[in-house]
Amino acid sequence: MATVVSPRAERHVxxxxxxxxxxxxxxxxxxxxxxKRIGLLYFFTSLxxxxxxxxxxxxxxxxxxxPNQHLLSPQAYDEVFTMHGVTMIFLFVIPMTTGAxxxxxxxxxxxxxxxxxxxxxALSYWIFLGSGLFMYYALVSGHAPNSGWFxxxxxxxxxxxxGNNIDFYGYGLIFNGxxxxxxxxxxxxxxxxxxxxxMSLNRMPLFCYAFLAVSFALLFxxxxxxxxxxxxxxxxxxxxxxxxxxxxGDPLLWQNLFWIFGHPEVxxxxxxxxxxxxSIIPTFVHRRMVWFPLVALAxxxxxxxGFGVWVHHMFAVGFATLTTVYFAAASxxxxxxxxxxxxxxxxxxxxxxxxxxxxLLWIIGxxxxxxxxxxxxxxxxxxxxxxxxxxxxxIVAHFHFVIFGAAVFPILGGMYYWFPxxxxxxxxxxxxxxxxxxxxxxxxxxxxxxHILGIMGMPRRVYTYPSGMGWTFxxxxxxxxxxxxxxxxxxxxxxxxxxxxxxxxxxxDPFGGDTLEWSTTSPPPPYNYPVxxxxxxxxxxxxxxDRERDNxxxxxxxxLIQLGHETPASTVQDAExxxxxxxxxxxxxxxxxALSLLGMFAMLLLHHYAIAAGFVVVGLLMLFAWHDKEVSV
Amino acid sequence: xxxxxxxxGASVIVFLGAVGMLGLAWFRxxxxxxxxxxEREDINQRLVLLFGIGIPTVVLTVLFAVSNIYLIGQTxxxxxxxxxxxxxxxxxxWWWEVRYPGTQAVTANEIHIPITTRVNVVxxxxxxxxxxxxxxLARKIDLVPxxxxxxxMYASRSGxxxxxxxxxxxxxxAHMGLRVVAQSPAAFRSWLTSMAAPATSSTGAGAQAGRxxxxxxQCASCHQIRGTSARATVGPDLTHVxxxxxxxxxxxPNDPAHLAAWISNPxxxxxxxRMPDLGLSRTQVNEIVAYLDxxx
Numbered sequence: 001m002a003t004v005v006s007p008r009a010e011r012h013v014x015x016x017x018x019x020x021x022x023x024x025x026x027x028x029x030x031x032x033x034x035x036k037r038i039g040l041l042y043f044f045t046s047l048x049x050x051x052x053x054x055x056x057x058x059x060x061x062x063x064x065x066x067p068n069q070h071l072l073s074p075q076a077y078d079e080v081f082t083m084h085g086v087t088m089i090f091l092f093v094i095p096m097t098t099g100a101x102x103x104x105x106x107x108x109x110x111x112x113x114x115x116x117x118x119x120x121x122a123l124s125y126w127i128f129l130g131s132g133l134f135m136y137y138a139l140v141s142g143h144a145p146n147s148g149w150f151x152x153x154x155x156x157x158x159x160x161x162x163g164n165n166i167d168f169y170g171y172g173l174i175f176n177g178x179x180x181x182x183x184x185x186x187x188x189x190x191x192x193x194x195x196x197x198x199m200s201l202n203r204m205p206l207f208c209y210a211f212l213a214v215s216f217a218l219l220f221x222x223x224x225x226x227x228x229x230x231x232x233x234x235x236x237x238x239x240x241x242x243x244x245x246x247x248x249g250d251p252l253l254w255q256n257l258f259w260i261f262g263h264p265e266v267x268x269x270x271x272x273x274x275x276x277x278x279s280i281i282p283t284f285v286h287r288r289m290v291w292f293p294l295v296a297l298a299x300x301x302x303x304x305x306g307f308g309v310w311v312h313h314m315f316a317v318g319f320a321t322l323t324t325v326y327f328a329a330a331s332x333x334x335x336x337x338x339x340x341x342x343x344x345x346x347x348x349x350x351x352x353x354x355x356x357x358x359x360l361l362w363i364i365g366x367x368x369x370x371x372x373x374x375x376x377x378x379x380x381x382x383x384x385x386x387x388x389x390x391x392x393x394x395i396v397a398h399f400h401f402v403i404f405g406a407a408v409f410p411i412l413g414g415m416y417y418w419f420p421x422x423x424x425x426x427x428x429x430x431x432x433x434x435x436x437x438x439x440x441x442x443x444x445x446x447x448x449x450x451h452i453l454g455i456m457g458m459p460r461r462v463y464t465y466p467s468g469m470g471w472t473f474x475x476x477x478x479x480x481x482x483x484x485x486x487x488x489x490x491x492x493x494x495x496x497x498x499x500x501x502x503x504x505x506x507x508x509d510p511f512g513g514d515t516l517e518w519s520t521t522s523p524p525p526p527y528n529y530p531v532x533x534x535x536x537x538x539x540x541x542x543x544x545x546d547r548e549r550d551n552x553x554x555x556x557x558x559x560l561i562q563l564g565h566e567t568p569a570s571t572v573q574d575a576e577x578x579x580x581x582x583x584x585x586x587x588x589x590x591x592x593x594a595l596s597l598l599g600m601f602a603m604l605l606l607h608h609y610a611i612a613a614g615f616v617v618v619g620l621l622m623l624f625a626w627h628d629k630e631v632s633v
Numbered sequence: 634x635x636x637x638x639x640x641x642g643a644s645v646i647v648f649l650g651a652v653g654m655l656g657l658a659w660f661r662x663x664x665x666x667x668x669x670x671x672e673r674e675d676i677n678q679r680l681v682l683l684f685g686i687g688i689p690t691v692v693l694t695v696l697f698a699v700s701n702i703y704l705i706g707q708t709x710x711x712x713x714x715x716x717x718x719x720x721x722x723x724x725x726x727w728w729w730e731v732r733y734p735g736t737q738a739v740t741a742n743e744i745h746i747p748i749t750t751r752v753n754v755v756x757x758x759x760x761x762x763x764x765x766x767x768x769x770l771a772r773k774i775d776l777v778p779x780x781x782x783x784x785x786m787y788a789s790r791s792g793x794x795x796x797x798x799x800x801x802x803x804x805x806x807a808h809m810g811l812r813v814v815a816q817s818p819a820a821f822r823s824w825l826t827s828m829a830a831p832a833t834s835s836t837g838a839g840a841q842a843g844r845x846x847x848x849x850x851q852c853a854s855c856h857q858i859r860g861t862s863a864r865a866t867v868g869p870d871l872t873h874v875x876x877x878x879x880x881x882x883x884x885x886p887n888d889p890a891h892l893a894a895w896i897s898n899p900x901x902x903x904x905x906x907r908m909p910d911l912g913l914s915r916t917q918v919n920e921i922v923a924y925l926d927x928x929x
Contacts, residue, residue, distance in 0.1 A: 074804040074905050148801050154778055155761040155803055160726075245779025251762060252777060287665065290677045316764060316799075317775040318782035321709050325701045332693045340685035346651060347680050350658040351672065353665050364655060371651050375644040378693070382700030384708050385636055387772035391764060391799040455637075457768050459799050462807035 009554045013530050015562050020113075020526035023586055031586040033118035034526055035103050038125050040422070042099030045129055046092050047493075052136065053087035054486065056080045061446070061482040064475050067467035077463035078146040079165070083139050085149030086169065089265065090176050091132045093403070096411055097272035098183050098218070099128065102211050105418065106187065108517035108524060109205050111196025111533040111540075113567035116189040119587050119626065124183040126594030131176035134601060138168035145169035148461060150262070151232075153243040153254045158236045164605060167236065170229040171601045177226045178597070184218035187211055196516075197570045197577040198535040205515045205538050206289060209296045210275025213303035214268050220307065221264035228257035237607070252317060259310035266399075267306035269407045274299055274341055276410035277363050280417050281345055282514040284360040285352025288539055295344045298337035305334045315386045324383050331381040338374060342367065357511075358432035362413025365440045369405025373398060376451065391461075394454025400447040412439070412492060419496055420510050424522040425503030428495050435491035442485025449474040509541065516540040519547055531559045532568055535575075584627075593622040636700055643692060650684075708772045710783035716753035720744060720786075724756070724763035724776045724798065726907060727805035728869055728882040737859065738828035741869030742882045744786075744813045745828075747821040752786045761803065767796030767813050775800055788815035795883070804905030810883030827929075831860025832872045835927035843924025846917055855908075858928065868908065875928045881906075893922045 022028050022037070032038060059080050063071045072080060103121065107114055115121045138144045143165045147156040156166045191212045195204060232254070234240040241247035243254050278295065282288055289295055311319065311327035345367060354360060376398040380386040389395065419427050458471050465471055509518040518541045520529055531554045534546040541547070553559050561568060565585055569578045596619040603612035657668070666672035667680075721732040722744065731740050746752050756765050758776040766773045767786070774784040788794070798809035816824065834840055844861070847853060853863035859872040877887050881903060885891040894901075897918050899908040913921070 074807070078804065152762055152801070155801070160761055160803065245777075250779060252780075290674070291681055294678075294681065316773040317777060318710075318780055321705055325705065328701045329697060332697055335689050335693055336686055339689045340681060342651070343681045343685040346654045346658070346684075347677050350654055350661070351666050351677055352658075354658055354662045356659070356662065367655065368652060371648055375647060378696070379637075379640045379644070382636060382640065382696060382704075384700055384704045384772070385640070387708055388768060390773060391766075391801075457797075459766075459797060459806075461801040463804075464807055 006555050008557065009530075012554065012557050012560050012562060013525075016527045016530055016560070017525065019562065019565055022526055028586070030591055031122075031588050033114070033122050033584060033586055033590075035107050035115045035118065035121060036422075036524060036526075038121050039100050039102075039104030041125050042095050042103060042128070045125075045132065046095040046100060049087050049091035049132055049136075050096070053084050053092055054489065056084035056087065058482060058486060060084060061479040063463065064465070065479040066476060067469075067472055068464055070464070072463065074463045075146070078148075079139065079144035081461060082145045082148050082151075082169075083135075086135060086145065086172075088403070089149060089269070090173065091128075091135070093269045093407060093411075094180060094218075095128050097269070097407075098180070098187065098211065098214060099125065101272060101276065101411070101414055101418075102183075102187060102214075104422065105517060106190060106208055106211055107194065108520070108528055109208055109515050110191065110194060110199055111516055111529060111535065112190065112194040113528050114194075114583050115186050116194055116581075117186050119584050119590055120182050121186055122587070122590035123593055124179045124186065126591045127179035127182070127597060128176065130594045130598040131172050131179065134175060134598060135168055135172040138165065138172075143168060145172075150258060151254075153232065153235075153251045154245075156232065157243065167233065167605050170233045170236070171605055174226050174229045174233075175597065175601050177222045177229075180218050181222050184215040184222075187215040188219070191215075192572045193569045193578070194567060194581075195570050195575045196533050196535050197568060197575055199540075199570070200574045201572075202293070203535055203538050203540075203575075205540075206278035206292065206296060206299065207275040207515065209299050210271045210278070213300045214271045217264045217268050217271070217303040217306060221261045221268065224257045225261035228254055228261070231257075233604075237604075252314075255314055255317065256310070259313045260307070262313065263310040264303070264306040266402070267302050269403055271299060271303060273366065273407045273410035274302075276414040276417075277345060277366060279515060280359045280363050280410070280413055281348055282352075282539065283417075283511050284357055285349050285354040286512070287348065287352040288514075290344050290347045290351070292538060295341055298340040298344075301337040302334060302341075305330065305337065309334065312381065312386070315383050316390050328381045328383050332378065335374070335378060342370065342374070358427070358429060358436060359413045359417035359511075361433060361436045362409050362416065365436065365443075366406055366409040366413070369401050369409060369443065372448075373401030373406055376401065389454050391459060392454035393450040393458045393460060396460055397447050397450030397454060400450070404447065405443055409439075409443075412489075415492065415496065417511070418517075419499070420503075420506030421517055421522045421524070423500050423503070424506055425499055426506045426510060427499040427503060431491060431495045435488050435495060437488075438491060439485055439488030442481050442483075442488050445481030446478050446485050447481075449478050513541055514539040519550070530554050532561060587626075589622050589625050593619055596622065636704060639699075640696070643696075709785075711751060711753050711785040716751040716785070718747075718750065719753045719755060720746070722754055722756045722765055722776070724758045724760075724765065724802075726760050726803055727798070727809040727903070729765075729809075729811045730759070730869065733825060733828070736825060736829040737831075738825055739857075739859075739870040740828055740873065740877070742811045742879060743877050744811065745821055745824050746786060746788060746813060746815050747818040748788050748791050748815045750787070750818065754784050754786050756782045756784065762800050763798045763802050763809070764800035765796070765811075766799040767794050767811070769794045770796075770813060770815075773799050786813070788813070791815050791817060793878075797883075805882075805903045808882060808884045808903050810879075812879060812883055827876070828873055832858050832928050833860075834924065837923065837927065839920050839923035840927045841924075843920035843922070846920055847924055850913070850917075850921075851909075851911055852921070871925060871928060873928055875926050889922050889926055892925060893918050896921055 063069050143163055145168055146165050154160055191208055231242040235242050241249040243249045243251050308330040309327055312331045315324050416427055416432055453471055453474050506522050508522055516533055531550050534549055536543055536546055565583050566580050567583055569581050571578050596615045600612045600615035670676045719734055723730040729742050731744050756774055756776040758778055763776045764773050770788055771784050771786045774782050792815055794813040796811045848862055855865050855867040857864050857866055857870045880887045880895055898910055899906050900910050
């Protein structure tokens with residue numbers, strides 16, 4: 001709530017508090033439909049999976065610390081590196097960005113009181129949790145997927161992988177995809193329809209443009225993966241032949257479908273990072289982004305062009321030269337919108353008055369790593385070069401700079417940046433900087449030598465390597481780097497945990513932030529804003545007159561929308577006031593529906609098809625209960 | 634790999650330029666606007682245009698023309714009739730079968746080619762996707778079920794070139810190496826003639842016992858030794874196994890000690906490999922080693 005300046009305003013706020021009150025305790029968390037609570041659930045769950053994926057990474061680096069190590073058998077190594085990839089992509093980065101950051105921040109930034117479909121939002125979370133537990137049960141029980149996160153057939157076919165390892169992957173990703181699809185639809189509707197009246201598209205923060213682009217990309221990319229996994233399971237369970245060359249199928253069908261999903265996926269991972277960068281930079285350099293409309297367009301262009309480049313993962317499969325050349329050209333074109341954003345960030349920092357505080361440092365690290373990852377990406381669009389280095393450690397270096405250096409660094413910076421908003425307390429600045437430097441150095445030392453190893457010929461996905469190849473020293477160095485990197489990450493968590501209990505009170509707006517979320521209390525109340533905010537630019541917090549006007553409106557009781565559990569909807573483009581939407585309150589059905597889906601996939605895995613059908617019926621019955629309780633105040 | 638050094642040089646310039654701008658931002662952290670130009674939003678936009686669109690367009694066009702229009706010809710499959718010999722490479726989990734069409738010669742994990750000769754390599758797979766990669770002689774080429782991929786292999790100097798599988802293919806992907814021996818055309822011809830011939834085994838008593846054991850134990854149900862009753866093609870052809878320099882897909886050197894260790898316990902050397910532990914006694918192993926070592 002904005003500063004409460006009179007008893008009258010206090011009365012209005014009290015009424016909103018009553019209407020939007022959440023249930024207390026564990027039941028409250030299980031049945032919540034509040035986007036902020038769901039965001040936090042996503043945050044802690046994906047952070048736990050990040051920890052698991054990190055342990056897997058450390059196992060990999062420990063195995064490769066020297067030649068001919070046997071910490072892991074080849075069977076165990078294959079499971080660990082597969083789960084590392086699956087975890088980091090599907091159970092950490094996507095749920096962390098769209099689930100945690102997007103859920104918590106998008107409604108706040110657009111001045112809404114919740115996401116467009118709060119129950120579906122909760123359902124997305126519970127399905128994501130279910131799919132994560134489903135796949136991790138495989139690891140715990142010793143049947144983890146073991147054909148790589150890319151899962152190429154026929155290695156992943158029943159013939160060459162007869163256990164149920166791959167079924168955990170196939171069903172798990174279909175399951176997981178439902179959550180991401182629902183979340184993407186929710187974001188698109190929320191961003192298009194729930195912006196505070198007055199926030200026309202040209203006044204929407206760049207952060208929201210990034211999430212809009214990501215949501216569209218997810219919506220169009222995921223079906224390819226789901227279909228690929230469905231075909232895979234039909235082949236494996238019912239003896240279909242989609243991928244079986246012996247019966248007229250084609251293993252390259254899997255690769256095409258997988259990468260039609262998989263390359264847009266790369267941009268799905270990195271676009272939220274761009275969005276976070278465009279939030280942090282203006283705040284800490286005290287100026288607006290250079291050339292806002294071009295940057296917004298570039299964000300959307302990246303998501304769009306990302307759909308036309310997938311064959312660059314397949315330059316070695318033996319396609320005709322013309323095919324590969326087309327996709328190389330498309331891949332090079334993506335450099336342009338990426339370059340626009342890159343130099344817009346740099347020029348903004350250069351022409352502003354930057355304060356190099358912890359969040360901005362992470363963004364500087366992100367920019368440096370994004371340049372390295374981008375440049376190595378350009379080199380592999382030179383097909384003759386790619387045909388030497390593909391499937392070598394050069395590629396591992398490239399995508400870790402892009403995915404870890406460029407996508408995860410802004411996530412870590414964003415954790416610091418919005419920590420005061422979420423908890424109401426400040427983090428420790430000195431420890432924050434130290435954690436950045438440790439992580440930065442660790443990342444560089446872990447991943448940079450991989451370029452050299454790749455050029456020296458070290459292939460990817462090997463559980464060990466011989467001595468005498470000249471690879472030993474660099475591998476040792478990388479493993480040490482991985483431990484330094486881990487120390488940096490542990491320090492972040494320690495800083496935030498201690499600060500949660502001991503930090504200085506942060507106030508509403510400790511940094512002089514640029515977007516709307518800094519105008520409400522820290523942490524924000526369940527209804528986000530007592531008055532629906534006035535918007536006249538994309539940097540709403542810097543429009544001081546608007547914010548003062550909102551305080552006066554609160555005093556007078558204008559624009560409160562306090563007759564029920566409600567939020568206003570506006571038109572798609574100009575955000576003219578459209579109607580008042582009744583928002584559903586807490587509901588037990590999302591977790592129960594997710595549970596019945598978990599039951600269905602578990603039964604499919606065990607070939608109990610009748611019981612699986614039973615779970616489907618239970619899930620459908622849930623839909624009747626879905627609307628049982630509408631708003632009543 | 635001149636291309637690589639040019640790309641590296643250009644990348645270093647771009648990287649230093651961008652980091653230099655960030656460094657400049659640090660030095661000027663207390664003053665707004667650009668040096669010289671001051672706070673001019675149109676100049677800022679022109680900087681983004683120049684570095685974000687202008688320069689990349691030029692550089693990328695040049696890179697595209699050089700690599701993907703000009704150099705790419707070198708990596709295309711050889712034109713029909715432009716090569717004087719063809720070799721079939723068939724990948725298996727986790728070894729390489731090598732055939733010389735037009736002759737009886739079959740070998741494993743060791744490709745012999747004549748120098749200064751354009752060789753058309755036809756790559757296929759017997760099971761999952763593999764990738765044939767001999768970095769000094771040719772590009773990477775995936776070996777995909779249902780496809781016959783061709784690649785040009787050319788050596789200008791004689792020598793032994795290392796190679797390995799470059800596509801993840803299961804438990805022993807890490808240990809799926811091969812050797813390419815490039816030799817003078819004359820030496821190559823005599824090698825090929827001897828490879829094409831059936832096995833000639835020495836008449837030593839140990840070798841004879843080993844031969845009998847080989848045929849009666851499980852060995853013959855997977856391996857072929859041309860000229861004997863062992864005709865299975867699951868594992869590598871062993872007709873001239875003693876002439877190869879390595880065993881187990883270039884994992885261990887081919888000498889009696891390593892061969893004995895491999896036969897006694899292949900799973901210890903390559904866990905998950907298709908060759909099972911046979912439970913042979915030490916004497917039996919030594920007899921089989923004596924037999925196999927006589928197969929030149």
